[in-house]
Amino acid sequence: MNLHSLTAHALLDLIKSGKASAKEAYEDVLGRIKAVDPKVKAYVHLSHQTPDFKGGMPIPIAIKDNLCTKGEEITCASRILKGFKSPYDAGVIERIKNSGGTILGIVNMDEFAFGSSCETSCYGPTFNPWDLKCVPGGSSGGSAAAVAADEAMWALGSDTGGSIRQPASFCGIVGLKPTYGRVSRYGLIAFASSLDQIGPLTKDVRDCALMMNIISGYDERDSTSVNEPVPDYTKALVNDVRGLKIGIPKEAFVEGLDPEVRRATEDALELLKKLGAVIKEVSLPHTPYAVATYYIVATAEASSNLARFDGVRYGLRVTPKSVRKNALVDMYEETRSQGFGDEAKRRIMLGTYSLSSGYYDAYYLRGQKVRTLIKNDLDQVFKDCDVILTPTSPTVSFKVGEKISDPLSMYLSDIYTIPANLAGIPAISVPCGFAKNGLPIGLQLMGKAFDEEMLLRISYTYEQNTPWHTQKPKL
Amino acid sequence: MSVFETVIGLEVHLQLNTKTKIFCSCANQYGCAPNTNVCPVCLGLPGTLPVLNNQALLSAIKVGLALNAEINPFIKFDRKNYYYPDLPKGYQISQFDFPVAKKGYLKIKSSGQEKHIGITRAHLEEDAGKLVHDNSGSCSLADFNRTGTPLIEIVTEPDLRSPQEAYDYLHTLKLTLQYLGVSDCDMEKGSLRCDANVSIRPAGQTTLGTKTELKNMNSFRAVKTALEYEVRRHEQVITAGGKIIQETLLWDDEKAQTRTMRSKEQAHDYRYFPDPDLVPFTIDYKIIDGVRAELPELPQAKFLRFLSQFGLTEYDANILVADNSMADFFEAALKEYPHAKKIANWLGGPVLMELNNRKLSINELKISPKGLVELIAKVEDGLVSNLVGKEVLTLMLDEGKSADTVIKEKGLAQVSDDGALLGIIDEIIAQNAAVVEQVKAGKTNGIGFLVGQAMKKSGGRANPKKLNELITQRISGA
Numbered sequence: 001m002n003l004h005s006l007t008a009h010a011l012l013d014l015i016k017s018g019k020a021s022a023k024e025a026y027e028d029v030l031g032r033i034k035a036v037d038p039k040v041k042a043y044v045h046l047s048h049q050t051p052d053f054k055g056g057m058p059i060p061i062a063i064k065d066n067l068c069t070k071g072e073e074i075t076c077a078s079r080i081l082k083g084f085k086s087p088y089d090a091g092v093i094e095r096i097k098n099s100g101g102t103i104l105g106i107v108n109m110d111e112f113a114f115g116s117s118c119e120t121s122c123y124g125p126t127f128n129p130w131d132l133k134c135v136p137g138g139s140s141g142g143s144a145a146a147v148a149a150d151e152a153m154w155a156l157g158s159d160t161g162g163s164i165r166q167p168a169s170f171c172g173i174v175g176l177k178p179t180y181g182r183v184s185r186y187g188l189i190a191f192a193s194s195l196d197q198i199g200p201l202t203k204d205v206r207d208c209a210l211m212m213n214i215i216s217g218y219d220e221r222d223s224t225s226v227n228e229p230v231p232d233y234t235k236a237l238v239n240d241v242r243g244l245k246i247g248i249p250k251e252a253f254v255e256g257l258d259p260e261v262r263r264a265t266e267d268a269l270e271l272l273k274k275l276g277a278v279i280k281e282v283s284l285p286h287t288p289y290a291v292a293t294y295y296i297v298a299t300a301e302a303s304s305n306l307a308r309f310d311g312v313r314y315g316l317r318v319t320p321k322s323v324r325k326n327a328l329v330d331m332y333e334e335t336r337s338q339g340f341g342d343e344a345k346r347r348i349m350l351g352t353y354s355l356s357s358g359y360y361d362a363y364y365l366r367g368q369k370v371r372t373l374i375k376n377d378l379d380q381v382f383k384d385c386d387v388i389l390t391p392t393s394p395t396v397s398f399k400v401g402e403k404i405s406d407p408l409s410m411y412l413s414d415i416y417t418i419p420a421n422l423a424g425i426p427a428i429s430v431p432c433g434f435a436k437n438g439l440p441i442g443l444q445l446m447g448k449a450f451d452e453e454m455l456l457r458i459s460y461t462y463e464q465n466t467p468w469h470t471q472k473p474k475l
Numbered sequence: 476m477s478v479f480e481t482v483i484g485l486e487v488h489l490q491l492n493t494k495t496k497i498f499c500s501c502a503n504q505y506g507c508a509p510n511t512n513v514c515p516v517c518l519g520l521p522g523t524l525p526v527l528n529n530q531a532l533l534s535a536i537k538v539g540l541a542l543n544a545e546i547n548p549f550i551k552f553d554r555k556n557y558y559y560p561d562l563p564k565g566y567q568i569s570q571f572d573f574p575v576a577k578k579g580y581l582k583i584k585s586s587g588q589e590k591h592i593g594i595t596r597a598h599l600e601e602d603a604g605k606l607v608h609d610n611s612g613s614c615s616l617a618d619f620n621r622t623g624t625p626l627i628e629i630v631t632e633p634d635l636r637s638p639q640e641a642y643d644y645l646h647t648l649k650l651t652l653q654y655l656g657v658s659d660c661d662m663e664k665g666s667l668r669c670d671a672n673v674s675i676r677p678a679g680q681t682t683l684g685t686k687t688e689l690k691n692m693n694s695f696r697a698v699k700t701a702l703e704y705e706v707r708r709h710e711q712v713i714t715a716g717g718k719i720i721q722e723t724l725l726w727d728d729e730k731a732q733t734r735t736m737r738s739k740e741q742a743h744d745y746r747y748f749p750d751p752d753l754v755p756f757t758i759d760y761k762i763i764d765g766v767r768a769e770l771p772e773l774p775q776a777k778f779l780r781f782l783s784q785f786g787l788t789e790y791d792a793n794i795l796v797a798d799n800s801m802a803d804f805f806e807a808a809l810k811e812y813p814h815a816k817k818i819a820n821w822l823g824g825p826v827l828m829e830l831n832n833r834k835l836s837i838n839e840l841k842i843s844p845k846g847l848v849e850l851i852a853k854v855e856d857g858l859v860s861n862l863v864g865k866e867v868l869t870l871m872l873d874e875g876k877s878a879d880t881v882i883k884e885k886g887l888a889q890v891s892d893d894g895a896l897l898g899i900i901d902e903i904i905a906q907n908a909a910v911v912e913q914v915k916a917g918k919t920n921g922i923g924f925l926v927g928q929a930m931k932k933s934g935g936r937a938n939p940k941k942l943n944e945l946i947t948q949r950i951s952g953a
Contacts (some may be wrong), residue, residue: 068522081521088515090522189521190841194751221516222524223753301751304554307565312617332558353554355746364748 004032004150005472008059008207015058020101022058025153026051026102028466029060033104033151036475041126042146044107047072055100056466057079057214062152064143067198068187069093069103076112076189078123080339081315090187091219092156092198099214104152107142111341112306113140113163113191116413117462119404120343127400128170129441129473134397137167137413143201144171149475155204155213160195161294162393162417166198168201169392169442172431172471173458174208175201177417179449181226182423184219190305192298193367195421204469205430205460209233212452228450236453237460242276247385249284256412258395259424264433264441265391268462271284275461280385284377287419289370291411293419296367306344313337346407375423382448387458390416392429392442420446422436428455431468440468479675479713481706482683483541483635484595485698487648489627489658490602490666491534496623498568499527503625507619509607517623519563524752527552531625532575532758534657535599536766538627539576540754541655541773546763547573550754555748556846560617561604571747573755575627579786581651582775585643592644593632602626621665627657633672634685638702645669645695645896650774653814655800657678662694669698674719675709682829684709685719689733691726701726705733777802785815794823802835807844812852829872841866841875850878863887863935891938893945894931899937902946903929924948 003011003025014020031096032048037043044065049072051058063069066076067087070093075081088098096103097265110120118126118141126141128134129149137146140157144167147155157164159177168175178198183198190196200211213234218227253262273279310332311317318334319327340348354363381388393413403410420427424445432443443462463469496503499516519553532550539546553571579594602624607616629648635641649660649667669692674684689705692698704726709719723732723742735915749755772780774796781792781802795802801822808818826847830837852873854864859882871882882888890896903925904911916923926942 066522068520074521077520084521086522087520186524187522190752192751221526223526223750224524298749304556304566304746304748307556307558308521308563310558310565312560313518313563314520328560352746356750357744357746360746360748454874 003028006153007203008153009210011059012057019287022053022100025058026053026060026104028269029104029150029152032149036129039127039132039475040129040145040149040151041106041124042107042142042149042151044075044077044106044108044123044142046075047103049103051102052233053100053102055098057099057210058102058388059153060104061101062098062104062143062146062155063093064155064157065106065109066113066139066158066189066191067156068189069106070177072106074106074189075122078111078309078314078340078344078475079107079122080309081334082122084315086187088187091184091221092215092262093187095215095217096156100380101214107146107152107155109142110163110342111141112161112189112302113158114302114347116162116166116195116410117398117400117403118142118145118167119400120237120341122341125400128439129396129475130172131397131437133399135170135400137170137393137397139163139167140175140201141167144168144173144175147171147203148174148473154200154207156198156215156253157201157269158191158196158198159417159421160191160298161421162414164199164201165374165417165427165442165444166393166413167432168429170397170440170443172434172440172442172473173201173203174205174430174469175199176208176212176426176428176452176455177420177426178212178216178452179226179426180421181298182228182426182450182452183215184217184218184222184225186221186225190301192301193295193305194301195298197421205239205456205463206234207256207454208459209237212456226450229464233452233453233456236456238457239461239464240276241272241458241461243278244273244276244357244387245280245385245455246458247282247381247388248286249282249381249388249390251284251287252390252416256394256415258435259389261391261394261396261437261441265389265443268432268443269389271465272462274459275465277458282381282385284374284381284386284388284419286370286373286377290374290418290422291415293367293370293374294414294422295350295411296363297371297422299347299351300355300364300367301351303348303355306340308349309336309339311339312364315339343407370421374419378419378423378425378446386447386454388446390444390446392416392444396435396437396439396441416444425449426452426455428459430459430463432462432466433468478678479710480680482633482674482686483636483638483641483702484633484672485631485635485641485644486670486672487629487645488668489538489629489652490626490839491531491625491626491662492526492656492658492666493530493534495528495529496622497531497599497625501623504620505666507620509616510620512620513622517563518619519565524644525568525750526906527753528625531599533762533766534625534655535575535597536763537629537655537657537770537883539597540763540767541651542576542579542581542629544576544579544594544597545728546576548686548758548760548763548827549573549755550575550758552750552753554750555600557743559603561606561619561622563604563619563622567603568600568753569600569749570598578741581644581648583644583647585637585640585641590634592634592641595630595632597627597629600626600628618731634673638699639936641671641702642695642699645698649695650797650799652770654773656771656799669695671698671702673702673705673709675706675713685721687719687721687722687733689726690723691737693728695724697728700731701733704731704900708733712909723951752917761915774799785809787815787819791816791819791823793817794827798837804837804844811845812848814851817851817855818848821847825868829868833872841872846871846877853878853882857889857938857940858882859887859889860935860939863889887936889938890933890936891941893941896933896941897931897949898935898947900942902947903932911950922950940946
C-alpha cells in the first residue's frame, strides 16, 4: 500500500480503522526515502534509533538539523558541529516522542539557518522536488523538500525570518511560524534568539493544526516561552471566512514582485472575497525597513550565539601545526575559519560589527527601535483586521547557484516573511498556485499574537476551495 | 616634593551560596570531582537556555539593601562577549545598564574614623569555570563545576584613601555579607574575590589621576600589600617625572610585585547587549519590602545594642560581633544564664582560643550555649577552679560530653573536704617552715605562696578559698 503519499491525518484514520499499522507507514516512508532521496537530498542522515510504534500519533517525521535530538548527530549543517551527538532532547522533540511520533532522520538546512536556499549547507544543497535543478528554499529546505517529496509525513522546521514559510511556499506545502513563545525553543540551536521559532511543515492545513496541538505549550526551560493555554487547533478548521477582515498592505505589491506571484496572490484574494471575506487595503509604512532591521538584529544575536562553537568542548577542533600568536588563539581562529562557511562568517562579522563599542547605538539599538515601529504598524492594522495577506516570497524557487553569490538578492527573498518575526506574530504559508514553469507559489497570512486559530481557519477555507494542495511533484 | 593623595576603588565578586546555580538546576557546591555538577545548560551545549534562579535574585536584593542601595525593580540581563576556554557560551550573562542595586554606601571605621564608602553598583552575573594547567605544559583541563555559580559584583566609588582603608572596607563588607548569610565569603575557596583600582593625585586636586587595575590578590592582606606596592610605584614614577600607563596588573604574592596583564589598548570590547534568552521583568515592590523585612540585624547595629543592652565593653562587643554565629551563641547562652560579662569573657577567651586551635567555627564545636553555661556556672560555684574549667572545656570539645560528665569521669571536681586538704597542708607547712615563721611574724602574704604550693600539690583540684582558710587556721592555731 502506498502510505507515504498520505497526509498525517489520513494515515491516522487508516491506523485507527486497522487498515494500516504505524510500522508499515514508517517503513513505507523509509522506502520512499531510499527511492527518491538520492535525487532530492533532503536528509542529512537517517536515524539509527528504531521507534517502538506505541504512541497514539505514530506519524513518521523529519527533524531539521538544528533541533537537538538525543543520540543523533546534530550539526546545523555546519562543519563546526560535525561529531556533536546531542545528549538531550529539545522540548519539541520530547513532545513529538511523547505523542508517539516516529523520527525518520535529520534533514538538511542552510548552515545555522543562514540562507534562503539550503545551499549554504556543508552537506551540499537539497533540491526542489518540483524541479531538481531548483532550490527548495531555506533555511528549512530539507524539511520542506522531504514533505513535498513524500519522504516524510510532516517535518519540523525553524523560522527566524521566513525559514519555514519560504521553503514551504517553494515546495508547495503548508508551513507555519507560530507566535514567539508559543513553542519552546529549548533545544533549538539558536540563530537569533529573539526571532527564532519552531514550527510545522505539513502537507495540508489539517496536519498543520494537528502538529500545533503536539508542539505548542509552555516550557519552564525556556524563559521566553509563554504560559498561555493551548487550544485544540483542529477546532479552528472551519470552512467559513464570511465577515472576516483581511488586510492587504499596499507596500506589499512593489517592484521586484514576480508578476505570476502577484497574479496568484490576487486570485487568492478574489476567491476569499467571493467566499465572504472583507478585503481592506492597509498600510505598513515601516515595512520597507524590515529587511535592513532584520539583518542588524539577527546577525548581532547570531554573532553572540555562535561564539560557543570554539573547538574547546565539542564539534570540530583544528590545532594548527605551528604557533602563530599563541596556541589557544590559533586554535580558535583555525577552528572557526575552517568550521564556518562563507555566509556564517559574513553574518558573524556583520553582527560583531554592529555590537561593537561606538557602533552599538547606530546599529543594534537603532535596529531595535525600528523593530518596535514595525511592530506598532502591525498592531495598528490588527485593530481593524483579522489577518494580513501577502505573497510568501516575491518569486518562485530559483536555480541552484543562481543567487548564492549575490547575498542581497537572496536576502530579499524574505522581504514578506521578516516582519512577522520582528513583531513575534504568527504567520502561515499555504500553496496558492503554480507558475508557468510548474513551480509552486505560496500565500502568506499573518495574524495577531496567539491567534494561530484565525490563520488556520482562513487557510483551511482557502485550501478546501482550491486544488493546489492535492498536487504532487513527479519524481 | 608634593604630597600625594591615594584614590582607591574596589570591585568585589561574591559567590552566592544558593542551593543551585544561577541559570540551571545543578548543585552549587564547592569541592566536588571535576565536571560532576554540570548539565547541558551550564555546559553551554547547543540549544540550551538559561532560566533565572529566583533565590539568587533575592540574595542580590538582600545585599543591595544591606549596602543601603537603591534596588532596581527592572531586572534585565546582558551578554558580555569574550572568548576563554572556561566560558562555555563565549559570553557571560551579566547585568550592564540595570544592576540590581546602585547608589549605596557602607559605613566603615578606619583609624578610629567613621566613613561612608559609596557603592556605585551591585549586579548579578554567572561565574566561569576553572582551568587546571597540566604540569607538563602540554594541555589545560577545564572544570565546569563552578560555571554558573551565582555571583554578585559589588563596585565602590573611588572613595577609599589608603590601602588600610581598603582593608578595613573589605573587613566590614565581609562581615556584613556573612551576617546576611548569602555567602561563606571564603577567599581561599574563591567565594570572595577582589580587584582594586588605584591612582594617586597631588593633594587638593579634584580630578582623578591615571589608574591601574590590580588583580589576583588572594587575601585581604594581599590586597593591602599590593595596593601599598602600587601606590609607591605610582609615586616613584610620577616623582621621577614619568606617567602612569592605564593598564591591568597581576599581583605576584611571592615576589611581592605587580606585572602587566594587559594594556588599555588590549582591553576587550565586550559588545554588551541585552540577552534575548532572558526576558526583562519588573519585580513587585512587595518582594523588595519582604526582603527588607527579613534583613538580619547587621554588625554595626548589633555592636551598639550589645553595648547598651548588656553593658559590654567595646572590646568584648567587638569580639562577639566579629562573628555572626559567635554573637548568636552569646545571646543564646545569655538566655540560660543572665551574666553577660562572664559569658563574654569565656567566649572571647578560652572558647575563642579553642576555635583558633581547632580552626573551627563556633557552630562546628561540640558544645551548645547551654553546655557552655553549665560549665561557667560550675566555675562560678567553685565546683572547679577557673584553671580546671578551661581544661574541662577542652575535654568537653574533644569528647562532646557535658561539663558534669567530664568532671565526674576525670575526677576534676574541686576538693573542699577538710580531711583531704589537711593532709596536703600539713605537708606544705612542714616543707616551708621558713615561710610559716614569716607569716607568724606578720608577713601574711606568705599565705598566698603556701596556698599556691598546696594547689600545685592537689593537681589544681583543691578549692583555693578553702585552702586559704585552713592554712590560716593551721598556722595561727599551731
